[in-house]
Amino acid sequence: MIFSLLIYASNNFTQTEQTALRFTRSALRQGHSVHRVFFYGESASSASSLRVTMRDETDVTEQWLTLAAAEQLDMVVCIAAAVRRGVIDKQEAKRHKKDTANLLAGFTLSGLGQLADAIIHSDRLVTFGN
Amino acid sequence: MHYNTLLIFRNGPFENNKNRDCLDIALACSAFDIPISLLFIGDAVLQLTRDLESQIIAQKNIANTLRALEMYDIDKIYVSAADLSRFNLDESSLIVSCNILEQADIALLIRRQDKVINL
Numbered sequence: 426m427i428f429s430l431l432i433y434a435s436n437n438f439t440q441t442e443q444t445a446l447r448f449t450r451s452a453l454r455q456g457h458s459v460h461r462v463f464f465y466g467e468s469a470s471s472a473s474s475l476r477v478t479m480r481d482e483t484d485v486t487e488q489w490l491t492l493a494a495a496e497q498l499d500m501v502v503c504i505a506a507a508v509r510r511g512v513i514d515k516q517e518a519k520r521h522k523k524d525t526a527n528l529l530a531g532f533t534l535s536g537l538g539q540l541a542d543a544i545i546h547s548d549r550l551v552t553f554g555n
Numbered sequence: 556m557h558y559n560t561l562l563i564f565r566n567g568p569f570e571n572n573k574n575r576d577c578l579d580i581a582l583a584c585s586a587f588d589i590p591i592s593l594l595f596i597g598d599a600v601l602q603l604t605r606d607l608e609s610q611i612i613a614q615k616n617i618a619n620t621l622r623a624l625e626m627y628d629i630d631k632i633y634v635s636a637a638d639l640s641r642f643n644l645d646e647s648s649l650i651v652s653c654n655i656l657e658q659a660d661i662a663l664l665i666r667r668q669d670k671v672i673n674l
Contacts, residue, residue: 433576433674466576466674505579537583544558544589550670 428452429460429543433554435467442468442485445553446492453496461499461543462489464532469506472532490531504534559590561665563673567598569614573674574602578617580672585627592631593624594664595653600638603649621651633664 430449434441449459464472471486478484493500507528508517514528528534544550562581566573584591595603602617609616624630634653639645646655656664665671 431672466572506576537579538587540580541584541587541589544560544584544670545587548557550672552672552674554674 426457426548427460427546428457429547429550430462431540431543431550431552432462432464432468433466433552436471436485437467439555441553441555442471442489443483445551446485446488448551448553449492449498459496459498460547461501461539462493463540463543464500464502465506465537465540466503467506467510469502469512470510472500472502472507472529473510473512474527474529486529490529493531500532501535501539502528502532503540504536507534557669559592559668560584560670560672561592561594561668563665563671564593564595564599564602565597565673568602568607568617569609569612570598574599575615575617577672577674578620581624581629582620582627585629590631591629592633592664592668593629594633594635594656594661596635596638596661598638600634600642600644603634603651603653604644605648605650618650624651633661635661 430445432442432445436442452459489500492498502512508521512528513523513526514534515526517534518526562577564574564577568574581591581593607616607618632651632653633656636655636657639655
């Protein structure tokens with residue numbers, strides 16, 4: 426079965442993103458495929474390279490990046506949600522006249538059209554909200 | 556293709572960004588010709604009422620976008636009858652024309668969908 430994930434909650438307040446990560450691992454392990462992981466709302470802040478994880482805590486974003494690299498996951502962050510939270514790539518930095526970009530390599534900024542595309546091309550869309 | 560999609564609104568207006576974020580998903584989906592239905596339950600029924608004076612609290616009001624949904628071919632808007640009556644509201648209080656559903660019909664509506672997004 427082809428899955429896509431819509432992640433809406435932030436790692437700062439909830440365990441949601443970690444649950445989504447576990448779900449993705451399990452789905453892949455069982456032979457399903459994941460068309461796209463779409464980060465929306467508060468979860469957009471996870472794609473910032475300026476975040477620091479305390480030494481005794483789990484860096485969920487790092488685990489996403491490792492999994493994405495191993496499984497060729499398409500991890501898209503909603504561009505509107507991202508820029509609102511200070512997560513910008515080089516192009517957005519230029520557009521909004523900011524002196525630096527901080528989007529982690531491995532994530533892509535794009536519009537909600539990528540979520541619509543995921544709805545069309547997946548058998549299931551699973552939302553991980555609050 | 557199997558992508559009839561239902562977006563469930565369940566937060567009060569101005570409580571957080573969820574209703575606006577949900578509405579943005581609806582507009583994006585309509586650009587991709589995805590058949591969209593909207594369901595308002597709980598405090599979200601207040602989002603459909605007239606005269607929300609959002610300028611007083613310097614907030615954006617999504618009412619204009621809700622009124623324009625028909626232009627995006629989004630005309631399947633459903634509201635929970637129980638939640639409307641909880642706030643002593645009826646169809647005449649709402650800014651868009653809606654189908655008012657009893658609990659059992661809400662369950663059927665959800666079951667009919669291919670995708671459900673519930674922020």
